[in-house]
Amino acid sequence: RLCYICRLDLTTLDPVHPSLCIPCAAFNHASSLLSTPPRLSLPATFTAVVTGARVNLGYHTTLRLLRCGARVMATSRYPRDAVARFLAERDAAEWKDRLRVVGADFRSAADAFDLVHETRRCLRDWADGGEMKLDLLINNAAQTLTDGVKKEERAVEREQLLKNDMKNESFLIEGKYRARVRGGAIPMALEGLKSNSISYDGVEEKVKVARTEERLTPNGATTLEVEPYSKSSWIQSLFEIPYEDVISAHSVNTFVPLILCRELLPLMGTPNTETSTEPPTPAKPAAYIINISSREGIFETTPYSPTKRGKHVHTNMSKAALNMITETEAAVAWRGRRVAMNTVDPGYMSAAPEYEDAYDGVRPIGWEDGAGRVLWPVAVGEREGVAVWGRFLKHYG
Structure with a gap:
């Protein structure tokens, strides 16, 4: 397994970012902090x-x-x-x-x-x-x-x-x-095209898999629901x-x-x-x-x-x-x-x-x-x- 940043072998994992080696995690953290307050104070x-x-x-x-x-x-x-x-x-x-x-x-x-x-x-x-x-x-x-x-x-x-x-x-x-x-767009009908190599009906191919989807309700709460999943x-x-x-x-x-x-x-x-x-x-x-x-x-x-x-x-x-x-x-x-x-x-x-x-x-x-x-x-x-x-x-x- 390789470090996400330096692409060298991961021997010791960072506890916060296990996809990064220790030096790269420190570099990532320090670089990210540059654009946070109070380090970056915009007029x-x-x-x-x-x-x-x-x-x-x-x-x-x-x-x-x-x-x-x-x-x-x-x-x-x-x-x-x-x-x-x-x-x-x-x-x-x-x-x-x-x-x-x-x-x-x-x-x-x-x-x-x-x-x-x-x-x-x-x-x-x-x-x-x-x-x-x-x-x-x-x-x-x-x-x-x-x-x-x-x-x-x-x-x-x-x-x-x-x-x-x-x-x-x-x-x-x-x-x-x-x-x-x-x-607000109307799906393309591709009218006038006679080639059999073009097929479009605006409906994605259905796959027999379900996935969970996070929704935010009007009061700000989060709910999970399952819906049929399209490829x-x-x-x-x-x-x-x-x-x-x-x-x-x-x-x-x-x-x-x-x-x-x-x-x-x-x-x-x-x-x-x-x-x-x-x-x-x-x-x-x-x-x-x-x-x-x-x-x-x-x-x-x-x-x-x-x-x-x-x-x-x-x-x-x-x-x-x-x-x-x-x-x-x-x-x-x-x-x-x-x-x-x-x-x-x-x-x-x-x-x-x-x-x-x-x-x-x-x-x-x-x-x-x-x-x-x-x-x-x-x-x-x-x-x-x-x-x-x-x-x-x-x-x-």
Whole structure:
């Protein structure tokens, strides 16, 4: 068995992170602490947008930013559920006035542009007559596995229940958004295509397996229920993946991050009025863009790599495209506005249903570790004045 970070033989396991050797666990812990209070103290004017912030990585990253003093706009397909989760935190009273939650389903391009509009309006309110600016954009929302229709229907129903019960509307920037199944899109009929090689009916292949699913009830309690489990796209081949999943993965993982970078970058950083092609001075970033990706988006050293093997090609494609946003635009963003753009692979924190029991059901790192990786470029920039940009970052480097 190998250490998750250094890939050397594990001889002595860390008690907290048994997938790490002792030195790597110490390095992981110290690096993660850089983006926690009081080590990272952000100014009261620091503003951030985090997409996909209702649960998991986006949720924990948003909490870190709030606890470090930032003002955060958090997006979610289910915004009222997101508000309920944030306000259930014990220390919510300390930072809740700096939180705004925006509804957006990135399977719809219209929602992305509505988010841009709401972001501008919120930043204008926060500026209170001053300069309207955005300091951090984290493109975290991702479509890896497509939820079943029934699961989405339950989430939409919960949003309606919360709408009737919730008394904390001040945290919610609702705008025109309404939660809807499949982003309100009508499944493709693929009309006019005569080839027998194309088959799509919008229904996933059913597998005689059941899984437990955690649900949050309107009063904040957690319940477990069992539902029939659909074969996930993580183990589907090129010929099995529904076209709907192919399109939604690219919409969420690639197209919307591109839209947000393009529309919000003019609100970030400081314009460089010099004509020199040399890197700007001072070196401390004026703003940050972090695109959350994974190793699925990189070219492997061998065509027989076990990380690909003819599975989830649509996700791999979308992550590769996301990486190209960073590689293509990072230098321009840095030289033009002193915005440090990076791609971050936050690590192995979750698994597809088919792999839930791998490694005894324990992932090498947790969501807090992932949040530390995501915010590391911000921490070294704000704490030490060090500019890290144009990089594919994994394990804090």
